[in-house]
Amino acid sequence: xSEFTEALGHAARLLAAFDSGVWEIVLLSLQVxxxxxxxxxxxxxxxxxxxxxxxxxxxxxxVVLINALMGLPPVVVGLTVYLMLSRSGPLxxxxxxFTPAAMVIAQWVLVTPIITALTRQVIExxxxxxxxxxxxxxxxxxxxxxxxxxxxxYRLMTAVLAGFGRAVAEVGAVxxxxxxIAHATRVMTTAIALExxxxxxxxxxxxxxxxxxxALLINAVAYLTRDLARA
Amino acid sequence: MSPSISSLPLxxxxxxxxxxxxxxxxxxxxxxxxDAATVxxxxxxxxxxxxLRLCHGLIPPSTGRILWAGDAAKQAMVFQRPVLLRxxxxxxxxxxxxxxxxAREERERRVAEALAMAGLTPFADRYARSLSGGEQxxxxxxxxxxxxxxxxxxxxxxxxxxxxxxxxxxxIVKRFRDAGTKVVMTTHDLGQARRxxxxxxxxxxxxxxxxxxxxxxxxxxxxxxxRAFVRGELLW
Numbered sequence: 001x002s003e004f005t006e007a008l009g010h011a012a013r014l015l016a017a018f019d020s021g022v023w024e025i026v027l028l029s030l031q032v033x034x035x036x037x038x039x040x041x042x043x044x045x046x047x048x049x050x051x052x053x054x055x056x057x058x059x060x061x062x063v064v065l066i067n068a069l070m071g072l073p074p075v076v077v078g079l080t081v082y083l084m085l086s087r088s089g090p091l092x093x094x095x096x097x098f099t100p101a102a103m104v105i106a107q108w109v110l111v112t113p114i115i116t117a118l119t120r121q122v123i124e125x126x127x128x129x130x131x132x133x134x135x136x137x138x139x140x141x142x143x144x145x146x147x148x149x150x151x152x153x154y155r156l157m158t159a160v161l162a163g164f165g166r167a168v169a170e171v172g173a174v175x176x177x178x179x180x181i182a183h184a185t186r187v188m189t190t191a192i193a194l195e196x197x198x199x200x201x202x203x204x205x206x207x208x209x210x211x212x213x214x215a216l217l218i219n220a221v222a223y224l225t226r227d228l229a230r231a
Numbered sequence: 232m233s234p235s236i237s238s239l240p241l242x243x244x245x246x247x248x249x250x251x252x253x254x255x256x257x258x259x260x261x262x263x264x265x266d267a268a269t270v271x272x273x274x275x276x277x278x279x280x281x282x283l284r285l286c287h288g289l290i291p292p293s294t295g296r297i298l299w300a301g302d303a304a305k306q307a308m309v310f311q312r313p314v315l316l317r318x319x320x321x322x323x324x325x326x327x328x329x330x331x332x333x334a335r336e337e338r339e340r341r342v343a344e345a346l347a348m349a350g351l352t353p354f355a356d357r358y359a360r361s362l363s364g365g366e367q368x369x370x371x372x373x374x375x376x377x378x379x380x381x382x383x384x385x386x387x388x389x390x391x392x393x394x395x396x397x398x399x400x401x402x403i404v405k406r407f408r409d410a411g412t413k414v415v416m417t418t419h420d421l422g423q424a425r426r427x428x429x430x431x432x433x434x435x436x437x438x439x440x441x442x443x444x445x446x447x448x449x450x451x452x453x454x455x456x457x458r459a460f461v462r463g464e465l466l467w
Contacts, residue, residue: 132289133314137327137374138304147326151317 011206036107048119069113078176118159240264246295270428279417313371349373365396385416
């Protein structure tokens, strides 16, 4: 137990001193996950809204599939993206494997279904409320997509935060496609896994504290935006 | 508000509407023309709202035809519970004008005019959903006004309002009438019908039982159902 408290104290000192090694890792984590989530929102918002508004054969199957993809195992995503980006893979020529870009791609694959599925749900609910009014005002379905995404902006924030929470906490995918290379592709989760394996608990605990704080913050913001959405 | 090519008359030919095997409107034929305000009367469940939705094109008839003489786009509708956008009052008014592709100057001009018409100018920058029920309904009317419709459908626009707010809405409805818009309105409020109607359509259980000038209808309804309704005895 004394080892744990000692490590905890060391971790606190590391964070308080703004240890450059720690903050490099935290910063890369945030950069990768923010970019991945932004790209996922760019795809997931219109895709989810279109799924909510347009009726086409096989729509149900697509909805079920996207809902199922919300639970994609990160290691499997990592493996698949690894195979695509490896030298002999179809995208091997891009030379992206073991770079932050590869990690962004992997997290984008993980997060896009989450944002798409949650967006579809939000927009479908709104469409029920708005349909007659928007059609009466002369809106086409395509125009309604933009309108409803804006009307649902607070509720959609929750979808984005859920996606970000998933991305930043995930370890399997970024480990496989990033390689956990020091000063290059090491993020909080991979660093924690590595340092724990090495017995270096201080750094692991310090990063763990940052991750937990982040999770708390995200949930607090999500809770507050839900209040805004009710207005 | 009287463009060269009128969208009226609107003709309904043998229009029926059925849902889940129940026929809710039976073989309705009528013509809406001129600028006299038409009030659709009838007890709850008579099919008044349904008739308006069919005319407005929100739902297709099961059988029969709905024919506009001209441009069917020159119509607007105000619902019993209007859905306001989560933006400012002014932004709610410019929204339909954006959909029409109007230039910014023209949008601003029409928005300012509609705000003044509905007495909402002081509320222009307020969040639309923070308005009171009566103000929200006036905003919905102003949102119809900016489109300068030839036909305005109103579905029980004052059903949820207190007497003062109801009066304000009726004043605005009269402004539409005076601007040359054909007003077609449902209500189950006989007093309101007497105040606003120039023509009456009387619906009962999905059938159009009477269509008559308002004074004739109120002086002596032709059918037993309408007579009972005017006396306040026919409740469904």
